[in-house]
Amino acid sequence: MAFSSSAENAPSGLTDRSGSFFKLIDTFALEIGELKKEMVQTSPTTDKEPMELQGMESEVSGFYLQSHQCGGVGGERDSGYDSLRRRMSVLDRLNQTHPVWLLLAISEEEASRFLLKQPPGVFLVRKSAALQRKVLSVRLKQDHSDTPISHFPVKESQYTFSLEGSGISFADLFRLVAFYCISRDVLPFTIRLPEAIASAKTQKELEEVAQLGAGFWDSALCSQRRTSPRPRRPLSRTLSPQRTKRNGEVGGSQQRHTGSYCESAPPTLRSHAVPPSYNLERRHSSGPLCFVNPLFLQTHQHHHRHCAEDSPPHADKSSKHPENVGESSLKPLSSSKSSEQHTVNIKLNGKSRLPPPRPPPPRSMPRRRPAPPPPGPPAATTRPKTMPEAVAVATRQPQPPSKRPAPARPPSGAKHSSLTKGASSPMTVPLNPPPPRPQKPDMEAHRCHIAMDDETIARALSRAKLPACQPPPAVPTDVPLQNNAQSTSSPNERGHQRLSDMSMSTSSSDSLEYSQSPGFSLGLAPSPSQHRNHQEPVEDSSEEDEDGEEDEEEDYGVGLETDLEMRLRTSFKARRRKVGVSLGGGSFILPRALKGRFRKVSGMLSSLMTPERRAVKRIAELSRNKSSYFGSLVQDYISFVQENRGCHTSGMDFLQTLRQFMTQMKAYLRQSSELDPPIESLIPEDQIDQVLEKAMHKCVLKPLRTVVEVALHDFQVSSGALQQLRENLALAKAKRPQELGVDGAVPPDAVAIEKIRHKFLNMRTMYSPEKKVSLLLRVCKLIYTIMQDNSGRMYGADDFLPMLTYVLAQCDMPQLDTEIQYMMELLDPSLLQGEGGYYLTSAYGAMALIKNFQEEQAARVLSSEARNTLHQWHCRRTAQRSVPSVDDFQNYLRVALQELDTGCTAKTLVVHSYTTTEEVSSLCAYKFKIPDTENYALFLVTEDTSQQLAPDTHPQRIKSELLSRPRGQTFHFVYRRLPNLNLCMPIIMQNGNILQVE
């Protein structure tokens, strides 16, 4: 994005008067830029349904042009005045400082102790042991002091988070908290960030706060701020002051605008204050609404399209508005604040000498108790020890690809730039900056940012109320809105609206959003692939792959018109059409009858995109980042498997190891703090496992699919099973249905068999066991359909299993055997009892019968071998139940052999943490077949250094030490010929004390 890049380069200290004017313009430019992106988003929809949405499409393209222009203008302006937009949103602050307020592990007592010292409204989120769910613990006002702290349970529905009793739900905890910072909804008043967080002016300050973690609450920083007179920060401006003063719009507005520039001020918020009784009536809306910006964004578009003026004029106009006077008065204020900040900094620095945060991953240390020390090996446990060092902000430097948002930014940019803040959002930072599409991270980051910061919420609210056209968000409400033809409510009327009312009025459109442009819903954040589809021609091949897979699946589902899923999908399409129409008319009114249905559908639809996808993507990215612990485990394991598949005794053994690895990695991810923010804050508890499972498929199975396939086939061949299966298949295929036990029901004809074969072939191209299983279910469904069509009765297993056996025999696909094995061993154990597990079992049984057809014909007994298999399968499933450890899988070390003549070859070796360099060397000698081992040694090679390792050092520990460093440096273990025996003195290291690499 032009915006962000210019933002980064720009000078950072512009705070004078003229600045505020440009700030405003800049803001508009940005808005337009975002809108532009939105538009690009929308067009895909029209692509898909050209017939239905033609009207929309033209509107859309019209708008696109227009906004493009504006964007250009904005871009010019932008270059000099980025600094104007450096305010950080509530959401940013929350994201940055979650180690402080997201304290899932602390007890109620501890939470109370923290909060008692805080002013009313300060909060934290923890997990209540009593309720077994997350609660928002809020410090109440003094006058309610019978219970100084109140705990509001967080409801986690299938895809969303909401406060108990509220109708508004959010995709993750951050958004939920952000929302309650600006609207009280079901709370007695709005919550507020601790002063030190709310008033932090730079990323760095936030980082410093974040590093304190739970320690923040006891820190001088925290208590000091508490005593400061009246918070004048932007945040608090929308908080209690206005709330308490119910009808004080005017006063409120004044106050508000001193806080920060008007763009950020949610105009309608202020006017939402309303007598509580009114709220009560409205509050109990029905099911959870995924209320949110998407809706607003849509309206937003409209507005722009319909309005006579395009944005620059708007900007001018609004800049003349009285409110901007207040705006420009920002300068003195902010400078005074910055001096305040200095004092804070000093305190902070003093503070930072206090006991360093507990062990490992700096940002998250307080939230989970004993961070994982990936069991066993000292290698893992030594890592934390060095972490404090990593924590020191001073040592952080720009680090190109980083999963840690903060260090990723150049210090100057980090200072203020809110433009880049999107990029800093942990959710969107690319772990591995993929060179092919340099822009993507930024776009997404941006999108994510617009998805919901406070102003967006506020605008959403105002928009929701005034769906037709109205001036751009930045224009304060008090600006005459009369030019808005469709707005029927006067500002005063609106003044009595509350957020929850808004959500009521938008409820239909919420669910609508899902269908409209899935990627948009605030919570159900942008589906990345979709965005990319239309914004950048360069597609991530991996995404593409997966999408392709999904598409294929759909295609194959066509045969089953009756599939529930398909039914839903079609009806959803139909609905979408209606929505499109109503949107075109600039109105959000939906036929009442549709509302309920929408809600139902939305659940299903949201499963198609949603945060889940985002989380999976982030884990996948992490897994590719070798400088992360998780990434190195996964990558090492993958290369180990690729090179050493021969070390398994059978295909099943192989698959079971894979399954075990995935289960262990899931356990690791749940414990570790490498995922930032913690997955608990993004995904409802009961969905986490599922999401992790999906992620593991992507991280592990996807890259290994072909390897696994080949390995399984090899085992099948070498064991003679393939030959046996072929022969028996041929025999079984020649049998009539009756001979296989089919009694009465009509078998599928050749055409149907061909169709089934096709599905099975397609199954082979997938890596996800779950997707394979769902395809198997479709096959079974098809078989049922054929059976039932011909008789109308319900068939149980007595009829189905023989029929399935017959069908599998007819398909004559020996490779199906390994497919079934793959599914059975790798499918998420929790799914094994369900429908998928049932039909998988049946398919396995049918295949086993076919495999032993001859024998069965003779003895009518399943071979003892097959019985054993069943037994083993049982074993592996029960073995699964014990909690796994990561122990086994961190024991890989990749070592390269460097030869003068032949270049490098690398192997992944099993190296335990207690394995010495000497042992590794001899292992290398063996693996690389080096005859003259005395001339070779193991080296640690970094970009510009190369050091021979002493025989008594432990390479695995060195590796974990290096990995734990804040700046992931690339390093390799190289086994190579000693240049000259006399020149090289081994470095002495003791007990894991590490050489300084830099």
Place this chain on the structure above:
Amino acid sequence: MAIRELKVCLLGDTGVGKSSIVCRFVQDHFDHNISPTIGASFLTKTVPCGHELHKFLIWDTAGQERFHSLAPMYYRGSAAAVIVYDITKLDSFQTLKRWVKELKEHGPEDIVVAIAGNKNDLGDIREVPMKEAKEFAESISAIFIETSARNAVNVEELFQKISKQIPPLENPEVDSNESFQLNRQPALSARRCC
């Protein structure tokens, strides 16, 4: 309310009405919230039981002899097994006895066994006296009930009895976190469910 998934396996000769019983059970009081399954071999139904919801995952098996050897895969991990015989066919009762034996030997340890004498609407041509079957059931401390899938007699009751016999959750690991909170309820009340 916590949902607890219970795998229930259906055993018995072919033609005794295993699937009819389950179809009857699942289809009566059809609940629109249940996600439909693709076929009648695997059916689910959720019933309230005390402070829990029991979601039965019902695994039908093929009764023919040739599929007998596959049975372990089906009853493995089951919380309960319903062994069905046809009161009009003595043979099917003999098969039942074999199943009981196999389950005792190879089945899950705490499996709840229920014996269902189906087709009790055909009392005229009964071959298995109720008394004999009942005594057999008592001897192995199994649930016993005679049902008629056709007339919907005792089908619901069969599963209610099973529900009652399922021990309340003690180990939170067995199920999701949700059910964990149930443990806060006195275990007693859970036992007295239904």
